[in-house]
Amino acid sequence: MNTREVFERAMRPERLTGEIHTDHLADDVVLEWPFGAxxxxxxxxxxxxxxPARAALPFRVDEVLIDTVHETADPEVIVVEYRLAGTMLAGGDRRESPLIAVIRARDGRITHWREYQDTLAIAQAMTGS
Incomplete structure (x- = not known):
């Protein structure tokens, strides 16, 4: 399974709500959000x-919209531009937020995930402003 396939499996909406799935992650995975330190x-x-973080979310993820997957010179690494779209639990409004991730996978498991989030867009999506 290549890195794109691992990403696509990990980001299925049914895997982003409820139970935490970790079968796509290496035991020593490193996950980073540089803008959130x-x-x-x-x-x-x-x-x-x-x-606990997922339980506190005020929305349900309905879709992962993959805009672009950039292959790199390293076959283990991809850069993904995508959006999470979901429904607010209170009120039922639909919102979405853009993200970019640099992902490395080996042997069918993610070893490094660095995600860049537009924190202002996420705050606006969460509050509706």
Whole structure:
């Protein structure tokens, strides 16, 4: 399974709500959000943080809209431009937010995920302003 296939499997909407899925992550995965100054090391640390964080979200992810997947000179690395689209739990409004991720996968599992989020767009999507 190549990196794009691993990304597409990981980002199925049914995998982004409810139960935390980690079968697409290497045990020693590194996840980073540079604009949020966050870094998580290891699948266990991710699962411990992701469960409560997901439970606190005020929306349900309905779609992952992949705009572009850029292949790189390194066959393990892709750059993905995508949008998460979802429904607010209160009110039912539909919102979406753009993201870019640099992803490395090896042996069918993600070893490094660096995601760049438009934090202003996310805040506006969450508040509707």
């Amino acid at each position: 966050r870094r998580i090391e290891g699948v266990e640390a991710f699962a411990a943080i992701a469960g």
